[in-house]
Amino acid sequence: MTDIPAKAAAPSASGGSLLLTLMKLRTFIALIAVLVFFSIAAPNFLSAANLILMAKHVALNAFLAMGMTFVIITGGIDLSVGSIVGLCGMVAGYLVLNGIDLQIGYTVYFNVFEIALITLLVGIAIGAVNGLLITRLNVAPFIATLGTLYVSRGLALLSSDGRTFPNLVGKPELGTTGFGYLGAGKLLGLPVSIWILLVVALGAAYLARYTPLGRHIFAVGGNERASRISGVRVNMVKMFVYMFSGFCAAIVGLIISSELMASHPATGESFELNAIAAAVLGGTSMSGGRGTIGGTIVGAFVIGILSDGLVMMGVSSFWQMVIKGLVIIVAVVVDQAQRRLQSRVTLMQMAKVG
Amino acid sequence: MSSSPGHDVILKLEDISKVYAGTVAVKHANFEVRKGAVNVLVGENGAGKSTLMKIIAGVERPTAGRILLDGNEVSFSSSGDAVNRGIGMVFQELNLFGNLSVAENIFATRELTNRFRKIDHKAQERLAADFLVQLEAGIRPEMLVEDLRIGQQQLVEIAKAVSLDARILIMDEPTSALSAAEVEILFKVIADLKARGVAIVYISHRLEELIRIGDYITVLRDGRITGQEEMRNVDTQWIVRQMIGSDAKDFAKADGHQPGEEVFRAEEICLPRVTGGLAVDHVSLSLRAGEILGIYGLMGAGRSELFDCIMGRHGQASGRIFIDGKPVRERDTTRRIQRGLALIPEDRQREGLVSILSVASNLTLASLSRFVSLFHIRGGAERQAVVQMVKELAVKVADPAQEVSSLSGGNQQKVVIGKALLTGPKVLLMDEPSRGIDVGAKADVFRTMRKLSRDGLGILFATSDLDEVMALSDRIAVMSNGKLTGMFDRAEATEAAIVAASALGHGPAHGEQRR
Numbered sequence: 001m002t003d004i005p006a007k008a009a010a011p012s013a014s015g016g017s018l019l020l021t022l023m024k025l026r027t028f029i030a031l032i033a034v035l036v037f038f039s040i041a042a043p044n045f046l047s048a049a050n051l052i053l054m055a056k057h058v059a060l061n062a063f064l065a066m067g068m069t070f071v072i073i074t075g076g077i078d079l080s081v082g083s084i085v086g087l088c089g090m091v092a093g094y095l096v097l098n099g100i101d102l103q104i105g106y107t108v109y110f111n112v113f114e115i116a117l118i119t120l121l122v123g124i125a126i127g128a129v130n131g132l133l134i135t136r137l138n139v140a141p142f143i144a145t146l147g148t149l150y151v152s153r154g155l156a157l158l159s160s161d162g163r164t165f166p167n168l169v170g171k172p173e174l175g176t177t178g179f180g181y182l183g184a185g186k187l188l189g190l191p192v193s194i195w196i197l198l199v200v201a202l203g204a205a206y207l208a209r210y211t212p213l214g215r216h217i218f219a220v221g222g223n224e225r226a227s228r229i230s231g232v233r234v235n236m237v238k239m240f241v242y243m244f245s246g247f248c249a250a251i252v253g254l255i256i257s258s259e260l261m262a263s264h265p266a267t268g269e270s271f272e273l274n275a276i277a278a279a280v281l282g283g284t285s286m287s288g289g290r291g292t293i294g295g296t297i298v299g300a301f302v303i304g305i306l307s308d309g310l311v312m313m314g315v316s317s318f319w320q321m322v323i324k325g326l327v328i329i330v331a332v333v334v335d336q337a338q339r340r341l342q343s344r345v346t347l348m349q350m351a352k353v354g
Numbered sequence: 355m356s357s358s359p360g361h362d363v364i365l366k367l368e369d370i371s372k373v374y375a376g377t378v379a380v381k382h383a384n385f386e387v388r389k390g391a392v393n394v395l396v397g398e399n400g401a402g403k404s405t406l407m408k409i410i411a412g413v414e415r416p417t418a419g420r421i422l423l424d425g426n427e428v429s430f431s432s433s434g435d436a437v438n439r440g441i442g443m444v445f446q447e448l449n450l451f452g453n454l455s456v457a458e459n460i461f462a463t464r465e466l467t468n469r470f471r472k473i474d475h476k477a478q479e480r481l482a483a484d485f486l487v488q489l490e491a492g493i494r495p496e497m498l499v500e501d502l503r504i505g506q507q508q509l510v511e512i513a514k515a516v517s518l519d520a521r522i523l524i525m526d527e528p529t530s531a532l533s534a535a536e537v538e539i540l541f542k543v544i545a546d547l548k549a550r551g552v553a554i555v556y557i558s559h560r561l562e563e564l565i566r567i568g569d570y571i572t573v574l575r576d577g578r579i580t581g582q583e584e585m586r587n588v589d590t591q592w593i594v595r596q597m598i599g600s601d602a603k604d605f606a607k608a609d610g611h612q613p614g615e616e617v618f619r620a621e622e623i624c625l626p627r628v629t630g631g632l633a634v635d636h637v638s639l640s641l642r643a644g645e646i647l648g649i650y651g652l653m654g655a656g657r658s659e660l661f662d663c664i665m666g667r668h669g670q671a672s673g674r675i676f677i678d679g680k681p682v683r684e685r686d687t688t689r690r691i692q693r694g695l696a697l698i699p700e701d702r703q704r705e706g707l708v709s710i711l712s713v714a715s716n717l718t719l720a721s722l723s724r725f726v727s728l729f730h731i732r733g734g735a736e737r738q739a740v741v742q743m744v745k746e747l748a749v750k751v752a753d754p755a756q757e758v759s760s761l762s763g764g765n766q767q768k769v770v771i772g773k774a775l776l777t778g779p780k781v782l783l784m785d786e787p788s789r790g791i792d793v794g795a796k797a798d799v800f801r802t803m804r805k806l807s808r809d810g811l812g813i814l815f816a817t818s819d820l821d822e823v824m825a826l827s828d829r830i831a832v833m834s835n836g837k838l839t840g841m842f843d844r845a846e847a848t849e850a851a852i853v854a855a856s857a858l859g860h861g862p863a864h865g866e867q868r869r
Contacts, residue, residue, distance in 0.1 A: 211729050212722040219719055222708035229665070229705050230720035230773065231691040289710045 017345055023338040026331070027282055027298045034302060038309035045312060052191060056259075058304030059197040062297050063252045064271055065278035066204050067245030069296045072279055074241050075221045075288030076134065076141035081249040081275055083152035084126050085268030088253030090156045092119045093165030093263030096176050109174040112181070120250045126152055127246025131239035145242075149272070156265040165263040183259030193255045200248070205293040217241060221288030277324070278303050281331045302327070361388040361569070364553050365410065365441075365522055370419035372405050379405040381577040382419075386570075387522060390551045392544060394564045394585065397574030397597055401792075403557050406574070407524050410555070411443040412436030434463075442520030444511050444528050452500030457482035459499055460514045485513040488546075490539050504701065505531040512540065516547070523547065524555040529563060530789060533652030533818050534853065541567055559792065561590050562821070573597055597793060613645035613828060616679065617812040618781040623663050623673035625656075625836075633659045634671070635836035641781065641812040646803060648827030649816040652856055656836040657816035658700055661783045665697045666690045677780060691720060694780035698770050698787055700816075706770040707758050714740045714754035716769050721776040743772040748798055764795020771802060782806065784815040788822060800826060820849055834858045 022029070038045045064081045071078045092115055099109035110118065126148055133144035170176030185192040208214040216237045219227040228234050252271070257263040282299030284291030303324065310320045365387040372380040380402045387393050387410075397403050408414040409421070412430030420427050423439060430436045433443075450459050457478040458465075466474045466481070482495035491509045499507060508531045515523055529537045544554060544567060558564055564571065564585075571588060573581040573596035581596035618641040625634040634656045641647050651657045663671040666687045675682045677694055684690050699705035707716055717740050718725065725736040740754050747768040751761060758769055767787065774782060784803070788796045803826065807813055817823050823830055830847050832840035832855035840855030 210731050210733075212726055212731060213729075215715060215719070215722060215731070218711060219708050219715070222710045223704070225705050226699075226708050227719070228687060229667070229697060229699055231688040231777070232719070233686075233688050289708070 020341050026334050030302050031298055034305050042309055042312040054308045055194055056191050058301050059193050060252050061274050061278055062300035063248045064275035065296045065300045067248035068275040069279045069284050069291050070241040071245050072284050073217050073221045073291045078245045079145040079272050080148040082268040082271035083149045084123050084246055084249035085253040085271055086265055087152040087156040088119045088123050088250040089257040089263040089267050090159045090265055091122050092254055092257050093168055096168045096170050096179055097165055109176055111175045112178045119254055123246040123250025124243045127243035131242035135235040135238050168261045179258055180261055182255050208293055277328050361391045364389045366422040368420045370416045373417045379577055383579050387553045389553045390548050391569035392554045392556050392567050394568035394571040395557045401574040402577040403574055407526055440521035442515045442518035443524040444515045448507050448511055450499045455496050456510050457495035460517050485517050522553045526557045535652055561593055611808055614643035616640050617643040619676040621674045625659050625663050625668055625671045632836050634663055637838045643810045643812050644807050645828045646807050646813045647829050648823040649831045650823040650852055651833035655833040657833055658785050661785050691777050696774035696777050696779035696782050698774050698784045700785040702766055709759040712755045713751050713758045716758045717743055717772050720773050747772050764791035767791050781812045832856050
């Protein structure tokens with residue numbers, strides 16, 4: 001998954017390293033295992049239509065999980081993403097239906113592109129609030145984002161008095177049509193949301209590996225004090241990761257309301273837990289400093305395919321929760337075993353070098 | 355080895371070996387610990403001293419060999435087991451709970467309780483105070499350990515071990531964070547323990563210290579015991595020969611180059627202390643290019659705090675600093691690094707390295723912008739700089755992609771130095787650059803300092819090691835209680851004058867502060 005440990009393992013050819021490689025690829029192996037299992041157990045599982053549908057489901061969680069990955073790598077946590085999804089969906093729905101009343105007899109309507117932009121800015125702004133609380137006011141990330149979780153959800157409910165904004169078709173004379181493109185549109189045979197996921201994921205992976213900001217995210221998570229002394233602008237790095245997480249959540253809010261052509265204020269409840277699960281399954285360490293975008297995406301696919309496949313097999317949703325929980329626990333146990341094995345292999349290499 | 359009368363062997367290791375996955379840490383070691391004596395153990399980092407001690411303290415079990423206590427074979431299943439048989443240990447890494455008080459730390463796992471099994475804090479604090487008074491460190495038993503400086507924490511660790519009332523007490527580098535005055539106190543405590551018949555096993559890198567207090571010496575090299583003698587029969591040369599196989603000169607020679615223009619000046623640096631008063635008290639000094647200015651001071655003299663102020667780590671610090679005569683107005687660390695300042699912090703693990711990142715990533719962490727075009731890190735340029743720095747500083751690493759935590763202490767320190775050098779500094783601040791690294795790596799570090807000063811870098815280095823400051827500095831500044839109390843040219847500096855200056859302000863006034 002990561003190139004760094006892979007390099008470290010390359011020189012050794014002992015028995016331990018084969019096991020180590022297997023363990024490193026565990027998320028991939030899990031992905032292949034669920035794919036193979038369901039293609040045998042569930043009819044129609046491998047049909048193109050079903051695969052695309054599943055990919056669309058997975059994409060939603062994958063967006064959130066990517067934002068979460070960066071946050072967790074810096075040693076934080078973002079519980080507010082589910083609420084941001086809900087609030088951003090409501091913002092988009094409100095703008096499509098009502099525009100902004102300027103209180104002087106005029107109402108400004110935005111076109112769909114502008115609405116998407118405003119919604120994304122709202123998500124980034126909430127992320128910025130998280131970041132400011134954490135960096136300037138020294139609130140623990142868990143508490144700060146727990147607070148914004150409630151505030152955002154409350155605002156989402158207030159925006160419509162708890163009602164749904166239905167039928168977001170828009171009016172041609174106001175230029176607000178076309179909102180459904182994000183959720184239902186296709187480009188070269190693939191849904192638009194998948195293309196967006198691809199772009200954001202590649203961007204995030206590039207950022208993590210080839211930019212100073214990415215390097216700094218890992219450094220801050222590994223040792224904040226040492227990073228500060230080395231001149232890393234720790235507060236800026238933290239601001240960025242929470243804002244990026246808010247951005248990802250806003251995208252999800254847009255896509256969901258576009259798919260449904262309606263915004264419901266309770267959308268996104270407990271999404272943050274799925275995002276954390278995907279990140280952890282993909283090898284992100286909750287203590288900070290370790291994790292990859294690629295791993296997280298694979299983790300999101302494992303969780304998504306698992307739940308969709310179980311639905312197709314007609315397994316009760318209660319059992320689905322039990323199974324999902326077990327998968328996460330096993331993943332972390334294997335992760336720990338890998339760490340131990342890894343350090344042993346490194347020791348052996350050192351012994352060889354002398 | 356002839357034995358003096360009165361020093362009976364209390365503990366004997368016979369043919370002990372310890373194998374970790376892939377490495378042999380100790381090979382067929384025979385080691386005797388004598389009662390009422392200081393049994394010294396020396397060796398370079400990674401020679402196996404700590405492993406051997408952990409075997410005695412029951413933390414690790416030997417792979418092969420026998421342990422004889424009072425002539426009977428024993429095997430310890432845990433450190434608790436060893437403690438029960440009267441073996442106590444002061445660990446090299448501090449094993450303290452920062453969130454608990456000093457007294458709670460001293461009595462951890464053997465808390466004093468009253469009739470209702472409730473912890474008797476009063477009694478614990480009273481007893482702890484007795485031990486702490488012996489150490490004269492001004493530590494109160496109800497203080498939180500995390501609020502203490504690292505040297506004071508070490509004293510707490512020592513108090514904890516002494517309070518065990520052990521028959522055998524192992525001290526693994528107990529003085530590495532202590533000032534000269536505190537070392538004296540520790541030695542008094544050791545003499546007292548000796549008189550009570552306690553066997554002390556003493557590990558240290560500081561050879562002059564060993565020669566002073568040791569009665570028997572054992573030298574380890576690469577897991578093997580290479581020499582065992584009575585201390586009165588040996589000298590420094592002998593120890594070093596046994597340790598690294600040949601004579602070695604500790605300090606790189608000065609090459610007599612002349613320092614250039616003033617490169618750095620600090621004026622009236624002040625830093626308020628949380629508890630009132632000033633941690634750094636109106637310090638002014640100037641440094642010339644190619645000059646090594648040693649700052650000597652006891653623990654808590656304000657050396658590290660001065661460096662922190664210079665690097666812009668404290669918002670509440672006041673004073674002015676100048677580089678090349680131009681004022682530095684930037685207040686944050688990032689931009690001060692860009693102006694040409696770099697710090698090598700005292701605490702390598704906590705402040706120097708990101709231990710889970712690779713050697714390469716650590717090296718370039720502070721200087722990434724050098725390898726960036728637009729926002730892309732140019733991998734080739736970065737790798738080249740890493741390879742060059744690894745070679746220049748002789749860092750022993752197979753592959754720079756290896757995690758930095760897999761290196762030995764000395765090599766880790768070289769990585770920290772390399773990181774600072776890659777930022778292209780004009781002024782290098784080194785806080786205890788030789789702390790906790792072995793003789794060989796120390797010599798490398800000192801050689802590097804000499805070379806850098808020859809290349810025109812101004813170096814400020816803080817140390818509490820008198821020999822070091824005397825041997826390396828072009829000028830010596832002495833700090834005490836936050837104030838600059840002395841400034842000597844190398845020619846006129848004497849140990850006596852420096853020690854006297856470092857004790858200024860530690861009189862009754864300081865005693866009052868402790869109350």
